[in-house]
Amino acid sequence: MSAQEQISVTSRTSEQARGQDVARLKWRHFKGRILSALGWFSILFGLGMLVVLIFDVINRATGIFSGGTNWLTWDFFNNFDSRFANRAGAKAAIVGTLYTISLTILFSFPLGVAAAIYLEEYARDNWFSRIVEINISNLAAVPSIIYGLLGLQVFARWLFLGRSILTGALTLALLVMPIIIVASRESIRAVPSSLRQASYALGATRWQTVWNVVLPQSIGGILTGSILAVSRAIGETAPLITIGALTFVPFLPRNILDIFTVLPIQIFNWTSRPQDDFRSLAAAGILVLLAILLTINALAIYLRNRYQKRY
Amino acid sequence: MAVTELRRQPSLLRAAFERFIQVLLVFAAAISILTTAGIVFSLVFETIAFFSEVSIVEFLTETEWTPLFSIKKYGIWPLVTATVLTSAIAMMVAVPLGLIAAIFLSEFASDNIRRTVKPLLEILAGIPTVVYGYFALTTITPFLKNFIPTLSIFNSLSAGLVMGVMLIPFVASLSEDALSAVPNSLREAAYGLGSTRFEVAVRVITPAAISGIVASIVLAFSRAIGETMIVAIAAGQNPRLTFDPTVPVMTMTSYIVQVSLGDTPYGSLSYYTLYAVGFTLFIFTFILNIFSYWMVRKFREVYD
Incomplete structure (x- = not known):
């Protein structure tokens, strides 16, 4: 007697029961289909929102779909902020963003990579490296506005730097350092230890090995991660508001101790004004901000592909 | 003797340089700890200053938050x-x-x-x-x-x-x-x-x-x-x-x-x-x- 016959003899006798089994199996497979459809729905819901957002911003900023006013003109880049929407521009904000972000990179990139090198290449498993490690993962989850409170207290008050570009850049540098450290560590860890051993065998010191072998091999990943960290810094608003960056700055900063504004704060300011024209200006600002971020992310992807190595 | 001195000299220099680099790297790693310390200290200091003027009981039991009004209430x-x-x-x-x-x-x-x-x-x-x-x-x-x-x-x-x-x-x-x-x-x-x-x-x-x-x-x-x-x-x-x-x-x-x-x-x-x-x-x-x-x-x- 075959197994199938045995089953049909012992428990399933009627055709009806077999039909129920088939229906049940179909239902069990169908549940997978439902989940799959829900999965697509979730993803398309998110992406759909993204499309609506971008479409809406482009339309408001340029009037390209609805035939409205184009706010993204030369004046927008060349004028300072104003009480009148048709005269307002984002010059101070764009220049402020450039200054702040350049300084942020200057502080956070060397320090972040150095910390990563220490943790990967130098640190022994002692209390110091363990504390640093736990600390970094904790810092990455601290809300950005808390960094603003830190910057306000430590840089603006205790170090007397005031509401300056320098205060803003230092605050943002602390904010993005954990991101740079984590990305750099990952990239450094991916360098095979055979390369290090080869370098040591040639008589190189630890630092010579790091500088001539490990860093050139991992620079692609380090740069990619750092660029993503910088794009995070470019979009940050809350910590800079907290340290007292101004919302209305009708002049260019003269030096790094000058007061300033940045593009996201300018966008926030325009969004908060009740007149509709300022909302359109905000959309123009958002478009510029998103274009900058897109360029930077494309650069990161390019670097990742260019330096991608397999061992 | 002189020859070994000369030979040792660059490696001493190199060791000092290695040491120097290592100190720099430790300093960079320590910044993350300083950041946390900075966050905790600045928050705690000013919060203590706050609670010296407003009672913690009011902060936790009051149901209104109006610190910028003329009648100030500090309920979180x-x-x-x-x-x-x-x-x-x-x-x-x-x-x-x-x-x-x-x-x-x-x-x-x-x-x-x-x-x-x-x-x-x-x-x-x-x-x-x-x-x-x-x-x-x-x-x-x-x-x-x-x-x-x-x-x-x-x-x-x-x-x-x-x-x-x-x-x-x-x-x-x-x-x-x-x-x-x-x-x-x-x-x-x-x-x-x-x-x-x-x-x-x-x-x-x-x-x-x-x-x-x-x-x-x-x-x-x-x-x-x-x-x-x-x-x-x-x-x-x-x-x-x-x-x-x-x-x-x-x-x-x-x-x-x-x-x-x-x-x-x-x-x-x-x-x-x-x-x-x-x-x-x-x-x-x-x-x-x-x-x-x-x-x-x-x-x-x-x-x-």
Whole structure:
């Protein structure tokens, strides 16, 4: 007697029961289909929102779909902020963003990579490296506005730097350092230890090995991660508001101790004004901000592909 | 003798240089500890200064928050409830959608789909929050007003919904990491027992990855609580004790933004409120972060 016959003899006798089994199996497979459809729905819901957002911003900023006013003109880049929407521009904000972000990179990139090198290449498993490690993962989850409170207290008050570009850049540098450290560590860890051993065998010191072998091999990943960290810094608003960056700055900063504004704060300011024209200006600002971020992310992807190595 | 001196000289120099480099690197690593110390010290100092003028009992029992009015009351609850309300709305969007997206991407989607969809979703996570705030105020609120005519221009509903959309990739990507870390042997065993794809995904893989999934949800919640610009733009500036999602409220982060926008002299009581509120916010997120860390440690299923 075959197994199938045995089953049909012992428990399933009627055709009806077999039909129920088939229906049940179909239902069990169908549940997978439902989940799959829900999965697509979730993803398309998110992406759909993204499309609506971008479409809406482009339309408001340029009037390209609805035939409205184009706010993204030369004046927008060349004028300072104003009480009148048709005269307002984002010059101070764009220049402020450039200054702040350049300084942020200057502080956070060397320090972040150095910390990563220490943790990967130098640190022994002692209390110091363990504390640093736990600390970094904790810092990455601290809300950005808390960094603003830190910057306000430590840089603006205790170090007397005031509401300056320098205060803003230092605050943002602390904010993005954990991101740079984590990305750099990952990239450094991916360098095979055979390369290090080869370098040591040639008589190189630890630092010579790091500088001539490990860093050139991992620079692609380090740069990619750092660029993503910088794009995070470019979009940050809350910590800079907290340290007292101004919302209305009708002049260019003269030096790094000058007061300033940045593009996201300018966008926030325009969004908060009740007149509709300022909302359109905000959309123009958002478009510029998103274009900058897109360029930077494309650069990161390019670097990742260019330096991608397999061992 | 002279020859060995000469030979030793450069290597001594080199050793000193190595030492110097190492000190620099340790210093760079120590900055992260200094950052934490700076955060804790500045929050604690100014919060102590705050509580020397306002009693902690009032802070915890008063139901009104009016430090910028003439009759000043310092009850943290309106800010806390608003924060929890907007975050809860965000989680109602981000958790189901993010989780289903994660299960789909990890267990159902082909490699090609995964490789295309994940970077696209990450774009959502890379949009600056001020842009989301703008979107909530100028697009979502007018849209929702079609269905809820009583909706205020500023409300926690649209702020929360948009925050939820922002957090979908956050939940999806962290949960997907947890799901795909479950070893294939479990999948194969479940299929071998005659399970369907759905049963493998939902009854075997998801429970096996539950610690990572819960951790991702808790981290997303902590993100939502600390999120600033969306609520500052779209949820309003009116501290009130309510769970009504259609009216303007004020979260802890919106309060910090509101005070920072004004000219707050150092050492004034309203300056200290910044830190008292910031400290409360920090404690909330800190507890959530520690909890998610503990969750992963404690309940991680270990496979070999």
